[in-house]
Each structure stands twice: as structure tokens, then as C-alpha cells.
Amino acid sequence: MKHRFFCLLATSLLAFVFGCTADGSAVDSDPIAPEGGSGGSYTKSSESKVPESSSSGAEADSTQDSTVSPLQRLSEYLDMVEVPAMEFSKGSAKYRISAFSIGETEVTQGLYREVMGEIKEWLGENHPVFNVSWYDAALFCNALSKLAGLDTAYVYESVDAKGILTNLSVNYAAKAVRLPTEMEWEVAARAGTTTTYYWGTETASKYAYYAQSKGPVEVAGYLPNAYGLYDMGGNVAEWTNDWYAAYPTTAQENYTGAKSGDYKVVRGGGWPDKAPALASAERDKENPKYRSQKVGFRVVFSEGF
Numbered sequence: 001m002k003h004r005f006f007c008l009l010a011t012s013l014l015a016f017v018f019g020c021t022a023d024g025s026a027v028d029s030d031p032i033a034p035e036g037g038s039g040g041s042y043t044k045s046s047e048s049k050v051p052e053s054s055s056s057g058a059e060a061d062s063t064q065d066s067t068v069s070p071l072q073r074l075s076e077y078l079d080m081v082e083v084p085a086m087e088f089s090k091g092s093a094k095y096r097i098s099a100f101s102i103g104e105t106e107v108t109q110g111l112y113r114e115v116m117g118e119i120k121e122w123l124g125e126n127h128p129v130f131n132v133s134w135y136d137a138a139l140f141c142n143a144l145s146k147l148a149g150l151d152t153a154y155v156y157e158s159v160d161a162k163g164i165l166t167n168l169s170v171n172y173a174a175k176a177v178r179l180p181t182e183m184e185w186e187v188a189a190r191a192g193t194t195t196t197y198y199w200g201t202e203t204a205s206k207y208a209y210y211a212q213s214k215g216p217v218e219v220a221g222y223l224p225n226a227y228g229l230y231d232m233g234g235n236v237a238e239w240t241n242d243w244y245a246a247y248p249t250t251a252q253e254n255y256t257g258a259k260s261g262d263y264k265v266v267r268g269g270g271w272p273d274k275a276p277a278l279a280s281a282e283r284d285k286e287n288p289k290y291r292s293q294k295v296g297f298r299v300v301f302s303e304g305f
Contacts (some may be wrong), residue, residue, distance in 0.1 A: 073148040079104040094251045102188045103298040105219035126218040128236045128296040134264045134288035137297040145177045153178035173304040180300045182242040182265045190280045191226035198225045208234030212271045233278035236296035237270040244285035254305045270294030
């Protein structure tokens with residue numbers, strides 16, 4: 001939102017002048033071991049309701065300037081961090097993840113209200129959004145994609161009375177905003193580390209807001225990981241795209257989880273959780289209809305795979 005403010009201010013000034021218009025450190029028993037690169041370098045790129053049905057690509061804004069990159073369009077709304085392509089081992093399987101960009105912070109209440117036009121429980125502009133189901137998060141991703149003139153990743157027929165997206169599929173080939181896959185989330189959280197926690201042997205409370213009783217706090221109030229991502233552990237836990245299931249034991253290229261299931265994977269641990277829930281490899285699961293003050297989300301942008 002800060003980008004929109006400064007852009008509008010600059011435009012107004014030009015129009016006036018020229019008259020124109022306008023806590024743990026144990027070694028992980030199942031670590032991600034980077035093989036194709038290490039964490040440490042990163043690059044920031046710096047009221048609309050979604051309709052009841054969506055088809056990928058059909059509703060992208062055709063008026064957008066084609067010379068402006070998707071990340072530049074998204075930078076009007078939030079800061080993104082580029083994560084390089086990565087190869088790693090997890091258990092007996094090798095995984096390869098293509099490059100993608102992920103939100104520097106969890107989606108804030110201010111951004112959610114700007115995109116969706118309403119919010120259930122307001123704490124403040126820079127607090128993470130919470131009390132959102134997995135389906136709410138998917139609708140937000142489509143709505144933000146449309147505002148930025150991008151394709152949409154979530155394809156569905158309708159939204160039923162309970163907020164469930166019927167006949168839903170995810171188009172991973174789309175150049176769109178979506179939730180991270182579980183493996184994208186872990187690669188981003190680890191930022192090249194192989195320790196249990198991405199802060200290694202440093203004091204956990206410098207990096208994460210956890211074991212609390214008063215609810216979430218503003219984003220980016222603690223130290224980031226080596227990629228410059230804030231609150232990858234603590235504050236609110238985060239929805240991922242994947243259905244919860246056992247990990248595969250064979251090599252995977254851009255693994256997107258099980259084809260179906262009863263629960264979606266939640267990562268990162270939240271403000272009421274103890275330190276073990278914040279471990280980079282730790283995973284939780286919730287029904288996609290679940291809403292809680294401890295669960296929010298962050299988004300990714302991918303060129304498609």
C-alpha cells in the first residue's frame with residue numbers, strides 16, 4: 001500500500017508542475033540439503049470482490065501495459081522476494097523446485113481489505129490477516145491476480161453457501177498469484193539452512209513471535225531469515241496449497257502434494273504455539289474450511305510450471 005501512496009503523490013505533484021493529467025538449534029533429522037544453490041541473496045520487487053466463478057486467464061486485465069513485468073504490477077500491492085531454483089533431498093527423495101517469488105510478509109489485514117473489500121475482525125493495517133479459510137485465501141489470490149492484470153490460478157464453478165469452491169482445480173501453468181506449495185514454503189523458510197530452525201543457534205525470540213496468549217502482532221516486527229522473509233516462524237501459521245499426505249519416496253519435479261484429501265497443509269506455527277511447531281520441517285493440517293485467529297497465509301507468484 002505504501003507503493004500506491006507514493007505513486008499517487010508523485011503523480012499529483014507532476015500534474016501541478018506541468019499542468020498534465022494523469023529456540024532450538026538441533027540438526028534436523030530430515031533437513032533440506034541444498035544442491036543447486038544457497039540462501040542469502042534475494043531481490044525485492046517492490047474494493048474488488050471476486051465473482052462466484054473463475055476461469056484461468058479469462059478475466060485478466062487486457063489494459064495492462066505489456067512492457068511492465070508481473071512483479072512490477074504486484075509491487076503496487078506488496079513486496080515480493082525472489083527465491084532461486086533449488087534441488088534438495090528430503091528423506092529418500094530428491095526434489096527440484098523452480099524459481100518463484102514469495103511475499104516478504106504474511107498478507108496483512110490492510111491488503112486483504114483493499115483487495116476483498118471486507119474483513120471479519122480488524123486489528124490494524126499491518127497485522128496479518130487471520131480467520132480466513134483455505135478457500136478464502138484462494139479467492140484472495142485470484143482477486144489480487146486480476147487487480148494486477150495477471151492470469152488466475154484457481155479454477156472453479158461456484159462458491160457454495162459455506163464458502164467452498166466447487167469443482168476446484170489449480171492451474172500451476174498460470175502466471176498468477178497463488179498459495180505456495182508445501183515444498184516452496186519450506187525452501188523459502190529455510191533460506192539455505194539445514195538446521196531445525198532457520199535462525200540456527202540464535203535466540204528464537206529475536207526471529208519469531210510465539211508461545212503467546214494475546215493474538216497476532218504486526219508483521220515484520222522480528223528479524224527476517226536469510227532471504228529477507230519475515231515471520232516464517234510464528235505470528236500466524238500459514239496455509240499452503242497442498243493436501244496433507246505422506247511424502248513421496250521417488251524423485252519429484254515441482255511437487256504439488258496429493259491429488260485430493262481431507263486436510264490442507266499448514267506451516268510455520270502460530271503465536272500460541274511452542275517452539276517445536278516453528279521448525280522449518282514441521283507440518284500441521286487443517287480442514288480447508290477451518291478459520292482461526294492463529295492461521296493466515298502469504299502468497300507466491302510463479303511464471304508457471
